[in-house]
Amino acid sequence: MSFLPVAALPADEAPPCSGLWAIFDSNAPSDHKAARQLCARCPVRRECDDVRAESTARSLPGFGPRGTWAGRLHSRTGARDVA
Numbered sequence: 001m002s003f004l005p006v007a008a009l010p011a012d013e014a015p016p017c018s019g020l021w022a023i024f025d026s027n028a029p030s031d032h033k034a035a036r037q038l039c040a041r042c043p044v045r046r047e048c049d050d051v052r053a054e055s056t057a058r059s060l061p062g063f064g065p066r067g068t069w070a071g072r073l074h075s076r077t078g079a080r081d082v083a
């Protein structure tokens, strides 16, 4: 498996989060809501969550990926869905 979910996309296609790191890295509920809406139409959502899970498994506890990945908000305390 590639470390980046974008490897599952055609070379000329970018995921919906491309260039929007500020809202995807944010823990603010409004940013997460916007990010989650973009993830909902992402063609590599499953691959993205696989990469996130793999990265979490390789990280020290509490130091895995943060922010919105595959529509879920991840923080030091774990994943949660924000309405």
Ligand code: SF4
Pocket: 005, 006, 015, 016, 017, 018, 024, 038, 039, 040, 042, 043, 044, 045, 046, 048, 049, 068, 069, 070, 071
């Ligand atoms: S699922 Fe969301 S965070 Fe993952 S690549 Fe797609 S748009 Fe980006």
